[in-house]
Amino acid sequence: MMQYKDTICAIATAAGNGAIAVIRISGSDSYGIVDKIFFSKSGKKLNALKANTIYFGEIKSEGKVLDEVLVSLFRAPHSYTSEDSIEISCHGSVFIQQQILQLLVKLGARLATAGEFTMRAFLAGKMDLSQAEAVADLIASQTQAEHSLAIQQMKGGITTEIQRLRDLLLNFISLIELELDFSEEDVEFADRNALSDLIVRAEKYLKTLIDSFAQGNAIKKGIQVAIIGKPNVGKSTLLNALLNEERAIVSEIPGTTRDTLEDTMIIKGLTFRFIDTAGIRHTTDVIENLGIERTHQSIAKADIVILVSEPNAPGFELMMQISDILNLNKKLIVAFNKIDVQSSHLIDTVFENDYKTVYISAKNRKNIEDLQNALLDFSDYNNLNSKDIIISNLRHFDALQNALQAIERVREGLETHISSDFLAQDIRQALHYFGLITGQITTDEILGNIFSKFCIGK
Amino acid sequence: MMQYKDTICAIATAAGNGAIAVIRISGSDSYGIVDKIFFSKSGKKLNALKANTIYFGEIKSEGKVLDEVLVSLFRAPHSYTSEDSIEISCHGSVFIQQQILQLLVKLGARLATAGEFTMRAFLAGKMDLSQAEAVADLIASQTQAEHSLAIQQMKGGITTEIQRLRDLLLNFISLIELELDFSEEDVEFADRNALSDLIVRAEKYLKTLIDSFAQGNAIKKGIQVAIIGKPNVGKSTLLNALLNEERAIVSEIPGTTRDTLEDTMIIKGLTFRFIDTAGIRHTTDVIENLGIERTHQSIAKADIVILVSEPNAPGFELMMQISDILNLNKKLIVAFNKIDVQSSHLIDTVFENDYKTVYISAKNRKNIEDLQNALLDFSDYNNLNSKDIIISNLRHFDALQNALQAIERVREGLETHISSDFLAQDIRQALHYFGLITGQITTDEILGNIFSKFCIGK
Numbered sequence: 001m002m003q004y005k006d007t008i009c010a011i012a013t014a015a016g017n018g019a020i021a022v023i024r025i026s027g028s029d030s031y032g033i034v035d036k037i038f039f040s041k042s043g044k045k046l047n048a049l050k051a052n053t054i055y056f057g058e059i060k061s062e063g064k065v066l067d068e069v070l071v072s073l074f075r076a077p078h079s080y081t082s083e084d085s086i087e088i089s090c091h092g093s094v095f096i097q098q099q100i101l102q103l104l105v106k107l108g109a110r111l112a113t114a115g116e117f118t119m120r121a122f123l124a125g126k127m128d129l130s131q132a133e134a135v136a137d138l139i140a141s142q143t144q145a146e147h148s149l150a151i152q153q154m155k156g157g158i159t160t161e162i163q164r165l166r167d168l169l170l171n172f173i174s175l176i177e178l179e180l181d182f183s184e185e186d187v188e189f190a191d192r193n194a195l196s197d198l199i200v201r202a203e204k205y206l207k208t209l210i211d212s213f214a215q216g217n218a219i220k221k222g223i224q225v226a227i228i229g230k231p232n233v234g235k236s237t238l239l240n241a242l243l244n245e246e247r248a249i250v251s252e253i254p255g256t257t258r259d260t261l262e263d264t265m266i267i268k269g270l271t272f273r274f275i276d277t278a279g280i281r282h283t284t285d286v287i288e289n290l291g292i293e294r295t296h297q298s299i300a301k302a303d304i305v306i307l308v309s310e311p312n313a314p315g316f317e318l319m320m321q322i323s324d325i326l327n328l329n330k331k332l333i334v335a336f337n338k339i340d341v342q343s344s345h346l347i348d349t350v351f352e353n354d355y356k357t358v359y360i361s362a363k364n365r366k367n368i369e370d371l372q373n374a375l376l377d378f379s380d381y382n383n384l385n386s387k388d389i390i391i392s393n394l395r396h397f398d399a400l401q402n403a404l405q406a407i408e409r410v411r412e413g414l415e416t417h418i419s420s421d422f423l424a425q426d427i428r429q430a431l432h433y434f435g436l437i438t439g440q441i442t443t444d445e446i447l448g449n450i451f452s453k454f455c456i457g458k
Numbered sequence: 459m460m461q462y463k464d465t466i467c468a469i470a471t472a473a474g475n476g477a478i479a480v481i482r483i484s485g486s487d488s489y490g491i492v493d494k495i496f497f498s499k500s501g502k503k504l505n506a507l508k509a510n511t512i513y514f515g516e517i518k519s520e521g522k523v524l525d526e527v528l529v530s531l532f533r534a535p536h537s538y539t540s541e542d543s544i545e546i547s548c549h550g551s552v553f554i555q556q557q558i559l560q561l562l563v564k565l566g567a568r569l570a571t572a573g574e575f576t577m578r579a580f581l582a583g584k585m586d587l588s589q590a591e592a593v594a595d596l597i598a599s600q601t602q603a604e605h606s607l608a609i610q611q612m613k614g615g616i617t618t619e620i621q622r623l624r625d626l627l628l629n630f631i632s633l634i635e636l637e638l639d640f641s642e643e644d645v646e647f648a649d650r651n652a653l654s655d656l657i658v659r660a661e662k663y664l665k666t667l668i669d670s671f672a673q674g675n676a677i678k679k680g681i682q683v684a685i686i687g688k689p690n691v692g693k694s695t696l697l698n699a700l701l702n703e704e705r706a707i708v709s710e711i712p713g714t715t716r717d718t719l720e721d722t723m724i725i726k727g728l729t730f731r732f733i734d735t736a737g738i739r740h741t742t743d744v745i746e747n748l749g750i751e752r753t754h755q756s757i758a759k760a761d762i763v764i765l766v767s768e769p770n771a772p773g774f775e776l777m778m779q780i781s782d783i784l785n786l787n788k789k790l791i792v793a794f795n796k797i798d799v800q801s802s803h804l805i806d807t808v809f810e811n812d813y814k815t816v817y818i819s820a821k822n823r824k825n826i827e828d829l830q831n832a833l834l835d836f837s838d839y840n841n842l843n844s845k846d847i848i849i850s851n852l853r854h855f856d857a858l859q860n861a862l863q864a865i866e867r868v869r870e871g872l873e874t875h876i877s878s879d880f881l882a883q884d885i886r887q888a889l890h891y892f893g894l895i896t897g898q899i900t901t902d903e904i905l906g907n908i909f910s911k912f913c914i915g916k
Contacts, residue, residue, distance in 0.1 A: 010477075012476065012477040012478045012550075013471040013472055013476045013477070013478060013479060013480065013550065014471055014472040014473060014474040014475060014476030014479065014550060015472060015474065015476070016472040016473065016474065017472060017597060017598065017913070018470065018471045018472030018473070018597075018913065018915065019468075019470040019471070019482075019575075019597065019912075019913050019914070019915035019916030020470045020471060020480060020482075020915070020916070021471060021472065022471065022478060022480060022547070024477075024478075052511055052512045052513075053510055053511050053512065054510045054511065054512060054530055054532075055510075064606075064609075065609050065613065066605075066609075067596075067609075068612070070530075072512055072528075072530060074512075087547075089480070089545075091593070091596050091597050092470075092471065092472060092597055092913075092916075093596060093597050093598065093599045093600070093605070094600065095599050095600050095601065095602075095604075095605055096596070096599070096605065099605075117477075135549070138525075138549050138551060138554070139475060139476075139477065139549050139550050139551045140475065140551065141551045141553050141554070142551070142552065142553050143553065144553075146553075147524075147551070147553055147554065147557075148522075151522075151523050151524075151525075154526070155523065454477075455475070455476065455477050455550075456477070457476065457477035457478070458477030458478070458550075
């Protein structure tokens with residue numbers, strides 16, 4: 001693909017001043033361009049130096065020293081992009097970073113677009129498309145769970161099995177298409193029983209992956225939690241107790257405190273996102289009339305609902321609320337608040353298996369951990385180190401659903417003994433959607449969509 | 459200095475998510491520590507690999523892959539710190555950066571303090587103290603002028619000549635001290651005429667350096683500009699015209715727009731800082747009574763004063779103002795505003811050589827460039843590429859002043875033929891202050907002060 005061979009450059013490290021910054025250059029002219037501005041101690045030209053080695057020297061612009069830098073040399077195909085490429089490690093002043101970048105551009109390099117280095121790696125066959133997508137997820141990962149998902153995907157988690165299914169299906173389809181060549185002779189080269197076994201296996205695998213999306217998506221986007229309950233029951237205090245608990249977990253390493261999004265809590269590497277908290281925080285009696293409608297909206301958006309109640313609330317009314325929420329198919333935690341000031345009478349336990357109950361004091365931060373554990377229990381957080389593959393990418397989810405439909409048509413076709421050409425058509429459909437995931441089938445539009453979500457420099 | 463040999467680590471790239479991030483490790487155990495978490499493709503241990511080379515592999519924590527990284531290996535003494543050191547280039551997720559850092563700390567590395575890598579380089583003799591200080595300036599540099607100063611200093615600009623003077627003075631003092639051993643014989647080993655020549659040379663050099671501080675400091679801190687003038691003369695419009703002019707200079711390279719400090723303008727690589735602009739922007743008649751006092755304060759703080767006046771303002775009153783400002787020893791630009799709506803009558807030019815005059819329309823952005831050129835002319839911005847050495851460091855300024863005083867005492871001593879022991883004492887004093895600049899004489903306190911201003915990771 002010659003159109004990708006021009007030389008691109010970008011600042012690869014985070015924006016702003018740091019001790020050092022790294023500028024990445026990739027493409028056929030990398031060495032030629034950098035040679036014009038980099039002067040090694042030995043005076044040797046870059047082409048005379050070995051790949052995978054590091055050299056100290058000066059970047060000069062019009063005879064003036066711009067910086068003292070290290071350059072790391074990579075040679076095609078043994079680089080990230082599979083092209084000749086160079087990384088310049090300079091002093092981390094934004095001014096210097098920009099000056100070097102401008103020099104490179106002046107000498108003929110082009111500023112890389114978002115994700116262009118990784119796109120080149122994909123186009124060169126260094127990774128499949130789902131692995132390339134995982135690179136962006138990896139960089140964006142903020143929690144243990146997101147990170148595990150991304151690593152799993154980057155390591156080929158989803159594509160290994162899809163590739164295997166694809167190869168097996170390809171084998172069948174070549175046999176079936178052979179049958180079509182001999183269609184007047186009514187032969188069957190493709191063993192229908194073996195194909196049927198394969199289809200069952202594919203169907204099962206696809207369903208498992210599709211089912212995993214709810215969990216993967218929750219990990220990636222955060223698990224939506226709605227806190228509901230009557231006025232003055234302590235919703236706002238509970239929210240603060242939950243969030244402050246989190247904020248109190250100060251990392252032991254100085255400088256490691258990350259920016260916490262407001263109203264977001266991370267428990268054991270999982271992100272919980274409290275929704276519509278503005279409403280909770282600013283609730284007054286005046287606007288309480290709007291409450292019912294808004295509560296319904298919150299519940300609809302939530303993965304998990306925390307219903308806050310006083311321990312001595314009327315049992316019947318509470319059971320009605322619980323029933324309503326469970327009817328909406330939501331995971332429910334009933335949090336009896338103010339246990340240290342009100343006597344609790346245990347509630348009717350008709351649905352006891354369908355929701356969790358905790359007894360807390362939000363004000364005095366009592367048993368908040370029970371509530372956190374209940375959230376964790378509800379979050380289906382299987383250990384991501386297990387072999388279970390979890391998908392978190394909407395594009396994969398769509399392709400897998402389409403693949404499953406095609407596979408189901410194949411199964412039905414086998415059951416109803418449809419003709420080989422229809423069978424072949426459905427298998428081709430399934431292969432198409434498999435190919436979309438791995439990137440064996442792709443379009444500029446798909447690639448554009450995927451890589452535009454990357455940061456520049458990767 | 460054994461106490462500095464423990465192994466330190468830090469994130470060396472700017473804070474936040476980027477395509478990649480670099481974690482730096484330096485000290486005796488660097489290889490041992492990284493070996494426990496880094497697994498190269500070849501399976502080789504780090505000790506079996508060559509220095510100044512780069513390897514691809516995985517960082518693992520408890521058997522789980524944390525990231526795919528590149529490690530760059532450096533071996534003592536051929537590294538920045540002069541110790542064994544390693545740079546890990548990982549995916550730029552903050553989560554991953556923190557995880558790797560925590561792993562290193564768990565395995566025995568210590569988090570580096572600010573500037574600790576550079577302090578080690580200094581202590582190992584890789585650079586003198588003034589060069590080490592220049593590293594911090596280089597990283598902080600935001601303009602061409604700041605950058606040039608820092609590069610000049612990093613290249614040994616100030617210390618080369620000081621070192622030469624120091625060596626020559628050391629030669630003399632050893633001869634003079636020899637005379638003291640033979641004091642009863644009244645011999646003169648040290649040629650007083652040659653010493654006198656050297657002292658004159660030193661005095662001249664020190665004075666030049668000391669004089670350059672005003673300019674160096676202005677470059678580093680920005681040149682302070684006060685805009686003064688009567689109410690409604692157009693001060694606020696002028697300020698906006700100046701600042702908007704600057705903001706309109708959009709870099710050709712996307713993503714290169716730097717954060718501009720409010721009320722700061724960069725012209726040809728020099729920073730101009732407009733002072734007390736809040737007053738200008740919010741001036742109303744009500745608070746105008748406070749104006750005189752505040753105007754005086756602004757003038758006192760300024761390097762350059764822009765006096766805004768209407769072209770047809772009463773000439774006598776204006777001349778009084780001009781005279782007042784010049785008496786305060788300030789550089790003055792008289793800006794006649796509203797030239798497109800008022801007829802200008804040329805003012806009396808009694809002091810014409812002492813200030814600059816421009817005729818502008820702030821509202822219509824007319825001749826704003828003339829004003830900018832006047833600011834530039836007044837900023838003593840000699841081309842920093844010339845051989846003139848400019849100091850910008852307050853610590854150097856102090857030491858140079860003290861050194862000059864000692865040198866002046868030596869000169870006076872030579873003139874009055876004081877005894878050799880007093881002469882020796884004054885020369886020793888000068889040598890002491892020279893040593894403070896280069897770091898040949900230092901204390902933990904001085905080092906602590908200097909390196910605490912660095913960023914972590916450098």
